[in-house]
Amino acid sequence: MRDRIILACTDCKQRNYTTTKNKRNNTERLEIRKYCKFCKTHTVHKETK
Template sequence: MRTLVTLACTECKRRNYTTKKNKQNNPERIEFKKHCKWCKTHTVHKETR
């Protein structure tokens, strides 16, 4: 089952993105390199709980 997760910027700690993930296929926390409009650069965004 796919669940909704929130991605937070590792630099400014703001929660900028939401995405869906399958917890059976990806049990660990996901991280993407995405653009943060507050930092004005591409930063790593990690899954928050």
């Protein structure tokens, strides 16, 4: 039930992180505040396709 997802920075659009999520419990897209090494700040990262 857990699927691999890719997180992309909302500012620079770089795909920085991979993680897993349970699609049965979390149907909407994931948003996590993480460090972006390209922006050199903490930004919101959203789930991509």
